[in-house]
Amino acid sequence: MTHLESTSLDLLKLHGLRKTPCRLAVLELFFRERAALSHQNIEQQTQNSNFDRVTIYRTLTTFEEKGILHRVPDLEGQAKYALCSEKCSEHAHHDAHVHFKCQTCEKVLCMEDIPLPETAAPKGYQVKTASFLLEGLCAECNG
Numbered sequence: 441m442t443h444l445e446s447t448s449l450d451l452l453k454l455h456g457l458r459k460t461p462c463r464l465a466v467l468e469l470f471f472r473e474r475a476a477l478s479h480q481n482i483e484q485q486t487q488n489s490n491f492d493r494v495t496i497y498r499t500l501t502t503f504e505e506k507g508i509l510h511r512v513p514d515l516e517g518q519a520k521y522a523l524c525s526e527k528c529s530e531h532a533h534h535d536a537h538v539h540f541k542c543q544t545c546e547k548v549l550c551m552e553d554i555p556l557p558e559t560a561a562p563k564g565y566q567v568k569t570a571s572f573l574l575e576g577l578c579a580e581c582n583g
């Protein structure tokens with residue numbers, strides 16, 4: 441068993457999820473890429489396994505519900521997901537951090553150490569989610 445495989449299995453177990461080929465493949469992909477991925481990215485990169493769209497979609501929904509993946513702000517109308525920290529659990533996400541999009545390699549990364557800036561909505565408004573996206577060059581492309 442590879443390291444990625446056993447890390448993925450452990451995470452499924454931790455969240456009380458049965459292992460399925462799709463769940464394992466999707467987690468392994470996130471651990472390997474270490475960046476946010478869209479449904480389309482996942483479909484392309486698991487092509488050999490032939491998972492259908494619905495299976496991938498359900499896997500992402502389950503992972504989001506269980507506190508394994510969180511949604512990342514997208515400016516292109518395509519939802520992206522990224523791995524959560526250990527602090528997240530079912531129905532309790534703690535992903536209020538800034539995200540960074542590299543304009544060269546187009547990777548979207550979690551900046552877990554940078555909390556979202558404090559903001560206040562006008563009277564009568566209720567904020568449910570917030571997102572903050574920095575754009576520029578990632579450390580690798582800037583190097």
Ligand SMILES: [Zn+2]
Pocket residue numbers: 507508509510524525528529532533534535
């Ligand atoms: Zn989370």
Ligand SMILES: [Zn+2]
Pocket residue numbers: 542543544545546547577578579580581582
């Ligand atoms: Zn880059």
Ligand SMILES: [Zn+2]
Pocket residue numbers: 510512522535537539549550551
């Ligand atoms: Zn994130």
